[in-house]
Amino acid sequence: MPQSHKRILEQLRQLVGTSSISSTDPRWDQGNRAVIDLLAGWLADMGFAVEIQTVTPRGDKANLIATLGSGSGGLVLAGHTDTVPFDEGRWRSDPLALTERDNRLYGLGSADMKGFFPLAMAAASAFSATSLKQPLILLATADEESSMQGARQLAAAGRPKGRAAIIGEPTSLVPVRMHKGIMMEAVRVTGRAGHSSNPELGNNALEGMHAVIGDLLAYRQQLAARYSNDFFKVAFPTLNLGCIHGGDSPNRICGQAELHFDLRMTPGGDNATVRAEIAQRMKILAGQHDLDIELRSLVSDIGPFEQGAQSELVLLAEKLTGHRAEAVAFATEAPFLQQLGMETIVMGPGSIDRAHQPDEYLELDQIQPCISLLQQCIRHYCL
Numbered sequence: 001m002p003q004s005h006k007r008i009l010e011q012l013r014q015l016v017g018t019s020s021i022s023s024t025d026p027r028w029d030q031g032n033r034a035v036i037d038l039l040a041g042w043l044a045d046m047g048f049a050v051e052i053q054t055v056t057p058r059g060d061k062a063n064l065i066a067t068l069g070s071g072s073g074g075l076v077l078a079g080h081t082d083t084v085p086f087d088e089g090r091w092r093s094d095p096l097a098l099t100e101r102d103n104r105l106y107g108l109g110s111a112d113m114k115g116f117f118p119l120a121m122a123a124a125s126a127f128s129a130t131s132l133k134q135p136l137i138l139l140a141t142a143d144e145e146s147s148m149q150g151a152r153q154l155a156a157a158g159r160p161k162g163r164a165a166i167i168g169e170p171t172s173l174v175p176v177r178m179h180k181g182i183m184m185e186a187v188r189v190t191g192r193a194g195h196s197s198n199p200e201l202g203n204n205a206l207e208g209m210h211a212v213i214g215d216l217l218a219y220r221q222q223l224a225a226r227y228s229n230d231f232f233k234v235a236f237p238t239l240n241l242g243c244i245h246g247g248d249s250p251n252r253i254c255g256q257a258e259l260h261f262d263l264r265m266t267p268g269g270d271n272a273t274v275r276a277e278i279a280q281r282m283k284i285l286a287g288q289h290d291l292d293i294e295l296r297s298l299v300s301d302i303g304p305f306e307q308g309a310q311s312e313l314v315l316l317a318e319k320l321t322g323h324r325a326e327a328v329a330f331a332t333e334a335p336f337l338q339q340l341g342m343e344t345i346v347m348g349p350g351s352i353d354r355a356h357q358p359d360e361y362l363e364l365d366q367i368q369p370c371i372s373l374l375q376q377c378i379r380h381y382c383l
């Protein structure tokens with residue numbers, strides 16, 4: 001085994017061994033600071049200027065911006081440092097102990113996506129600050145798996161600024177230039193409870209909700225007609241009715257009901273327009289039924305993402321990999337990096353099918369191709 005591979009395995013062993021789960025459930029949620037500090041130490045040793053941007057007041061969650069070389073432009077290699085929670089009983093080996101078997105590296109985050117960092121550092125090790133005409137920036141973020149707060153904060157701060165960004169999420173090294181957005185919304189219908197024997201004693205929120213659901217399904221049809229996109233396997237925006245709660249008893253007029261749904265918008269549309277249209281429709285229904293109807297977001301939304309087919313980065317990645325750029329069914333930090341003015345794609349080692357699963361692994365045979373691919377991208381943008 002070459003020396004560089006030994007270093008990769010040792011670094012990944014430490015990254016996987018440093019638990020950094022992020023979750024909207026506080027029972028699971030941890031900081032990522034220890035992972036950031038590990039990366040910062042290694043990158044500083046390599047000659048990178050490292051900057052840690054805290055994401056929480058306590059500083060237990062943070063982003064890392066590590067820069068080799070100086071000047072404007074350059075290439076950003078980006079990844080998130082957090083993982084999803086795990087179900088230990090369903091793993092064959094300790095999820096926090098990197099385990100090599102069957103030409104695979106098993107461990108939590110091995111594919112999604114702690115594995116990307118040692119490979120990006122191995123790629124970078126072929127370059128020195130003085131050899132670069134434009135900077136190479138390694139970006140490591142917090143809370144991608146929960147709130148995307150790390151990426152949101154970077155976008156708000158206007159950093160980092162490169163010419164192009166590659167997010168190393170597991171795509172089996174296939175370039176990805178599109179994904180849908182995600183919004184999670186709640187509709188609360190409030191009427192008036194009363195004895196069921198006489199409808200005039202109240203105003204039934206469940207009957208109002210029936211109208212709300214009918215209207216949302218009609219709107220879903222309109223969205224499909226307006227925003228279909230054959231690039232996706234599911235070629236239209238989806239709106240899923242996820243859960244509903246309301247009422248308490250069969251002999252009481254239901255006073256309040258709440259519906260939660262998610263909406264995954266295709267590129268070409270935008271979340272703010274969709275939300276405004278739904279709000280307008282709810283307002284009309286509220287008037288018709290004399291109900292109070294409130295629309296609110298359950299989480300901060302993620303926009304749909306598209307990088308143009310003819311952009312420099314997409315064409316470069318297609319040429320280097322021999323793959324046409326694809327669309328994927330998961331959301332990433334790409335919209336936030338793109339917002340900073342960078343051409344952005346998603347392309348990294350390992351398979352998304354292995355992510356968020358027991359026995360997550362990174363195939364050993366992804367390592368060298370990934371390093372070579374990243375080095376060619378660095379040469380293109382930084383030399």
Ligand SMILES: [Zn+2]
Nearest residue numbers: 080112113169
């Ligand atoms: Zn990921």
